[in-house]
Amino acid sequence: MTGVTVPDLVPLPVLLPLLGAALTLAFRRSPRLQRGVSISVLAAVVAVAGVLVWQTDVNGPQVLWLGAWQEPLGISLVADRLSSLMLLVSGIVTLLVLVFAIGQGQAESEEEGESQTPLTIFHPTYLVLAAGVSNAFLAGDLFNLFVGFEILLFSSYVLLTLGGSAARIHAGTTYVVVSLLSSALFLVGIAAVYAATGTVNLAQLAIRIGDLSPAVALVLQLSLLTAFGIKAAIFPMSAWLPDSYPTAPAPVTAVFAGLLTKVGVYAIIRVQTLLFPESPLQGLLMWAALLTMVVGILGAVSQSGLKRILSFTLVSHIGYMVFGIALATEAGTAGAIFYVAHHITIQTALFLITGLVERLAGTTSLDRLGGLAVASPVLATLFFVSAMNLSGIPPLSGFLAKVGLLDAGIAVGTPLAWLLVVGGIVTSLLTLYALAKVWSQAFWRSPADAPRAGEPLAGVVAHRAGSVLVAAPPRTLPRTMLAATATMTAVGLMITVVAGPLYAFTQRAAADLTSRDPYVTSVLPEGVRR
Known part of the structure; x- marks a missing residue:
């Protein structure tokens, strides 16, 4: 057979962004060429991911072994239903956030004579981030998964500290210290897995882990879950996230919120289903899911800044995904996968909307905001739709995702599962309360009613607009940024439209897992399955 086969497409979501990063670095003197290369590369990744979704659903997992080593000693890249769906959703998110970032950079250039976002650094680093995400989703062994995480760490630190302000450097330092700690734990876990089994290939581990004593298997599982739990921001390992994300530029915060914690969740799904299907830690995971949901949403309710509210809701809703994983049933896993796909799109859309709010009003503090529904009805509509979706208002995808998880919990029927069901309902109601507070204060009330409307923002020249002192001059919303945000919101709504086929797909993915x-x-030829 000649030509390109489907397995040949598997490495492209990793290779194309890396090639694009090299090209954008070479074109550092031409922002227009950088933008063209970046958009083309990420659009190609979305197309490849779409093909892989279809192929894995029809023909099963697609595997490509790299290097000249005899299987299973080489590096395997594996696209199955789960990883291909994650590739498609992450590709769409990175593409739309890039368009938003380009619009922001162009608007700042026009207004201030120069961009505050160093495009020479941004484009190659952003593409490297996309490559790291793809590599983590496709990794067929633990060490390659570690490499994916390290690519994410390197590129995300650069993106987090763009602009070089003291707040960003401080947040970036916290993020890097936590990430290095989780990476060190992960590396120790990999070494322990190899010492116990003689392999780090996930398919081989699925066979060999069962031969270990329960105590050894439990230690290995705890080491891996701890490392992934930090990256996924599961309570009590989530305190770093609300302090790290809000200081970053709007597009960086959006892509971080949408994707980076989900890579950790993906790793937990993969390890729990493939290596530890009969886990003695289900109860521990259930308690972690409950505390993540409840503590996270209580943190969101207590905040007065839009970015921090969304950061805490991000932590809280990670608990829903861990809820599905902890049930260790096909229905629970399917619900978790569907929730991951839903949450990536909605959380990204909300952070993009927050970036537009900050641009329009000069702040995201609820004490200083008001009248945004009048100032920008389009922005108000986008926020309202995404907020209702995240809160789980029927018939939106957030409601469908939560119903799937709650049904799975009820089917398990244990007291702890019922406690999680109740916790999930309470968390959903408190999410609605927190976002309704944002709506009523930032969008619905008049600016004059804001308790700190007359206080100038630090470092910002204040201008008088009528009887209210505002951070001004208020800036318009560039069409490119608004279009990217609207499209991201529409993608979230599209999940609602295709919820039936998509949920059926996640059920097939869960059955495979x-x-x-x-x-x-x-992955493994029949002769090397031991």
Whole structure:
């Protein structure tokens, strides 16, 4: 057979962004060429991911072994239903956030004579981030997964500190210290896994882990879950996130909120279903899910800044995903996968909207905001739709995702599962309360009613607009930024439209994960399955 086969497409979501990063670095003197290369590369990644979604659903997992080593000693890249869906959603998010960032950079250039976002650094670093995300989703062994995480760490630190302000450097330092700690724990876990089993290939581990004593397997599982739990911001390892994300530029915060914690969640799904299907830690995971939901949403309710409210809701809703994983059932896993896809799009849209709010009003503090519904009805509509979706208002995808998880919890029927069901309902109601507070204060009330409307912002020249002192001059919303945000919101709504086929897809993905056979038999030749 000649031509390009489907397995040949598997490495492209990693290779294309890396090639694009090299090209954008070479074109550092031409922002227009950088923009063209970046958009083209990420659009190609979305197209490849779409093909892989279809192929994995029809033909099963697609595997490509790299290097000249005899299987299973080489590096395997594996696209199955789960990883291909994550590739597609992450590709759409990175593409739309890039368009938003380009619009922001162009608007700042026109207004101030120069961009505050160093495009020479931004484009190659952003593409490297996209490559790291793809590599983590496709990794067929623990060490390659570690490499994906390290690519994310390197590029995310650069993006987090763009602009070089003291607040960004401080937040970036906290983020890097926490990330290095989780990476060190992950590396120790990999070494322990290899010492116990003689391999780090996930398919081989699925076979060999069962031969270990329960105590050794438990230690390995705890080491991996701790490392992934930090990256996924699961309570009590989530305190770093609300302090790290709000200081970053709007597009960086959006892509971080949408994707980076979900890579950790993906790793937990993969490890729990493939390596530890009969886990003794289900109860521990259930308690972690409950505390993540409740503590996170209580933090959101207590905040007065839009960015911090959304950061705490991000932590809280990670708990829903861990809820589905902890149930260790096919229905729970399907609900978790659907919730991940839903939450990536909605959380990204909300942070993009927050970036537009900050541009329009000069602040995201609820004490200084008001009248945004009058100032920009389009922005108000986008926020309202995304907020209702995140809160789980029917018939939106957030409601469908939560119903799927709650049904799975009720089916398990244990007291702890019922407690999680109640916790999920309470968290959803408190999410609605927190976002309704944002709506009523930032969008609905008049600016004159804001308690600190007359206080000038630090470092910002204040101008008088009528009887209210505002951070001004208020800036218009560039069409490119608004279009990217509207499209991201529409993608969230599209998940509602295609919820039936998508949920059926996630159920098939969950069936593959719980059975483990499709993954193992696709990766390993029959003669090397020990």
